[in-house]
Amino acid sequence: MFERIPFSSFGEFLNMGGYAFNVWTVYLLFVIFLLVNLLGPRRRRKQLMKELERRAVLAERQQPDSSD
């Protein structure tokens, strides 16, 4: 498997045949794209749950159960 890697050194890998800037910029943008679209909804869910909990507590205080 490893003998099929076309690079003979780590420096060669980073250099990408002289197109290092272009290749690595695309992969940087790709990682940003993944992080935004995967962690974004997760963060929003946490905010939303917190907000809904706050509202639920508020509602409980305003309308105390008759048993209390």
Place this chain on the structure above:
Amino acid sequence: MKPHRRKRLAIILFIAAGLSVGIGLTLYALRQNLNMFFTPSQVAAGEFPPGREIRIGGMVKEGSVLHADDSLEVRFVATDYASDVPIHYQGILPDLFREGQGIVVEGQVDRAGVLQASRVLAKHDENYMSPEVKAALDAAHVERPGYGQVSEGVPDGT
């Protein structure tokens, strides 16, 4: 499906179909303007707006590239294997520029019929292969599909 829903769906499909036909006809009418470049054959036949910047697309003719010794000046011939257009350009060429390569050249055709280029872009084809595969194919004299063609959509001069 309830009748009122079926009716709504029919209306949506009708509008979508009508719209597609309309846009299709518009694109058909505009087809020449949507082409990025003229072919050397069209230039040879005079089918281009005179005195304006035009783009032509073709291949760099084998053995036609002449570099100046002391400047970035270069002369070469763009061809579609039916007609040739001589090109004169001064500037930096893209990495992929070489003989037999697809190119798009932007500039004006002068009175001598030479295209004075302001820009030269390289056009690569859709066949990707490793240098080893390329060497093996060349050694076996296998014609690559699509090689030597400018693109699928070479206009027929209409």
Place this chain on the structure above:
Amino acid sequence: MWQWFHRWGSPKWFYDLSGRWLPWLTGALILFLVVGVVWALLFVPQDYQQSYTTRILVVHVAVASTSLAFFPIMAVAGTITLVWKMKMADMVAKTVAPLGAWFSALTLASGSIWGSVMWGTWWEWSDSRLTSMLFQFFLLISVISLRSALNDSETAAKACAVLSIVGCVNVVIIKYSVEWWNTLHQPASALSMNSGSANGPAFWVPTLVMVIAMYLLMAVHVMMATRNEILRRESRSQWVQDLVLAAK
């Protein structure tokens, strides 16, 4: 069949089912992403003309081909919204649009970065493939802004549905632009099963892995975002309130 169809219209049903599927889909997504990226960066061969920019190809092609799925998905959801008035369909349509804009933007950016070295230009207004893809990006931005501009959510849903159906025409134009007109952009590659010819498995297998990863990303993102949308729109319903209290 119709019963199954209508069950999908229930937000609670969608919320429960997606909750069960999400861990598996996320796991598959991570697997395909890691395999795809490692394969692309380490093992994809260089091209005889374009050197190691083949690494850009894998990402660019995967993202670009997936980006064409957004308008058809939004159109199907929009048709369901218009015909059956199913709220679930509109929620999915709402969460799909911003992701589509991200896909279109990354397609344009990665293509531009690739073209700057291979073609010698970042952008060509005269290339119909490039401009039709830019148009898709603007159309998606229009869908998103149309929804936020209209206060009445039912009107917004209808307007977005119509725009999504119309936008499908542009997808056909993007797809065939390279065949109908001459462009700087190359046409689609004819894939080959033979490793000794052009476009062999060494190029397209890792690209296919990345395409699957992108569809998984779409599924995971849309499920997570739609669940948020359900919680927001159904926040007054008993089952959401029970859920919130149980999570406390």
